[in-house]
Amino acid sequence: MNLRPVGPRTRLTLSDRDARRPPAFGDRDAVKSLLAREVERLGHLQERLIASKARALLVVLQGRDASGKDGVIRTVFDGCNPLGVRVTSFGVPTELERSHDFLWRIHAAVPPRGYIGIFNRSHYEDVLVVRVRRLAPRRVWSARYAQINDFERMLSLNGVTILKFFLHVSREEQRERFIDRLHDPEENWKFRAGDLEDRKLWSAYTRAYRDALRKCSTPWAPWYVVPADSKTVRNYLITRVINETLSGLRLRFPRLAPEVRRLRVD
Ligand code: ADP
Numbered sequence: 234m235n236l237r238p239v240g241p242r243t244r245l246t247l248s249d250r251d252a253r254r255p256p257a258f259g260d261r262d263a264v265k266s267l268l269a270r271e272v273e274r275l276g277h278l279q280e281r282l283i284a285s286k287a288r289a290l291l292v293v294l295q296g297r298d299a300s301g302k303d304g305v306i307r308t309v310f311d312g313c314n315p316l317g318v319r320v321t322s323f324g325v326p327t328e329l330e331r332s333h334d335f336l337w338r339i340h341a342a343v344p345p346r347g348y349i350g351i352f353n354r355s356h357y358e359d360v361l362v363v364r365v366r367r368l369a370p371r372r373v374w375s376a377r378y379a380q381i382n383d384f385e386r387m388l389s390l391n392g393v394t395i396l397k398f399f400l401h402v403s404r405e406e407q408r409e410r411f412i413d414r415l416h417d418p419e420e421n422w423k424f425r426a427g428d429l430e431d432r433k434l435w436s437a438y439t440r441a442y443r444d445a446l447r448k449c450s451t452p453w454a455p456w457y458v459v460p461a462d463s464k465t466v467r468n469y470l471i472t473r474v475i476n477e478t479l480s481g482l483r484l485r486f487p488r489l490a491p492e493v494r495r496l497r498v499d
Pocket of ligand 1: 298324325326353363368427
């Protein structure tokens with residue numbers, strides 16, 4: 234099973250059922266070994282990305298609290314050379330960031346050619362948390378979908394390949410992960426009181442995610458909904474989309490310049 238980008242005819246219920254482990258994935262160990270193979274393949278594809286310097290890859294991760302954004306970053310890129318990976322987390326904007334347009338801090342973090350950039354949250358917060366918590370009036374956030382599409386199109390025309398993943402976790406699974414976090418002394422530092430407030434706003438977030446995914450899944454920057462209740466399946470599906478995309482770019486190792494080819498090592 235491979236993920237398909239969100240399109241005009243995609244059913245976007247974002248119900249709990251869609252978050253569960255898809256039945257096509259049977260045996261847990263089998264998925265684990267498929268994942269290991271894809272993670273290794275991503276490492277090889279990244280070497281081509283670095284060497285060819287033809288394009289950058291930007292991976293945008295969005296999802297509710299405990300949907301596994303950190304876990305994806307740790308596992309999916311485990312076979313990559315860290316020198317070529319840049320991770321940026323976007324939290325509440327600073328005063329300086331707020332005094333600029335909402336894409337200013339985002340643009341500054343876009344990876345240069347040869348690099349993989351990972352966004353842990355992103356400019357989509359400006360149509361998600363900002364909308365749900367009424368941090369800006371409707372006329373401000375509702376104009377942003379088109380601004381985001383224009384921005385992402387500009388990036389894609391300038392060498393950035395963009396993939397966006399919504400880690401879709403069910404309400405029940407989030408509850409279990411929250412409880413685990415609260416009881417585990419090595420995990421509970423991740424818990425914020427605000428996480429529970431966002432959980433209370435579950436349906437409002439669902440509506441905001443649905444609009445963002447619908448309005449901003451484009452040929453140049455597609456959105457994928459990832460069933461994220463199973464961590465292994467989630468990681469496998471994401472790695473697979475990244476690998477298919479990178480291999481579709483047909484990146485080549487550069488040929489040696491003639492003067493270098495003539496050199497002899499004594
Ligand atoms: P995380 O929850 O991703 O592990 P943090 O605990 O630092 O990381 O939380 C980041 C917080 O910043 C989230 O609650 C998120 O909604 C908020 N945030 C991110 N971008 C914006 C934004 N543009 N405006 C307001 N809040 C934002």
